[in-house]
Amino acid sequence: MSIQHHIHGDLLLAYCAATLDEGASILVATHLALCSDCRSDAEIVETLGGIFLENATTNQKQEKSDQKIFASIIKSHQSTASASSKSSLDSFVFPEPLRSYIGGDPDELDWQPVGGGIRQFLIKTHDSQTTARLLMIPAGKRVPDHGHQGFEATLVLSGSFYDRDSWYRRGDVSIADSTVIHHPAAGPEEDCICLAVTDAKLKFRSPLPRLFQKFHGI
Ligand SMILES: [Zn+2]
Structure with missing residues (x-):
């Protein structure tokens, strides 16, 4: 089944502008490895960004010429993205760049229990703003x-x-913020492994998860 839930536009723009924290960048880059649609969008953003920088002092006549260039770039990316959308998915459980951080085998990771049968593996980054696990x-x-x-x-x-x-x-991405209270459930067919990036601790309602949180910093 194709990816239904994509990276939000603001995250993709920040990633292309290299202004995202490392943790969030790992998540965006890993989604891009799995999603040819967003990869195509990122290529367009990066190409347009380069052209805008080059033409920061352009006059009106030049802007019309740029619009023609943008239209032809978008058209060519749309056709190449649809042609490669089925063949480009990474077959490893952990696609690059995630695989470079943690290796390729889920069974070799030092998973730590965080309560309720759920386990986590903290990913080492140089990022003090976000936590990736x-x-x-x-x-x-x-x-x-x-x-x-x-x-x-x-x-x-x-x-x-x-x-x-x-x-x-x-490949799907779920985004939550301070307005969201939820309790996601793994599907019945197999254990769910996901990459979660947060920039603040969660707020658990029940006492037992709050106790585990003290020890595991979720
Ligand atoms: Zn996507």
């Missing part, structure tokens, strides 16, 4: 009810989860 949620298991003090982006790498009336499968 893998989560392993057992098949059919619900993540405890929680809200957010900041931003949370979750990218599915294997299995699936259900959240707020939608299914998320490999």
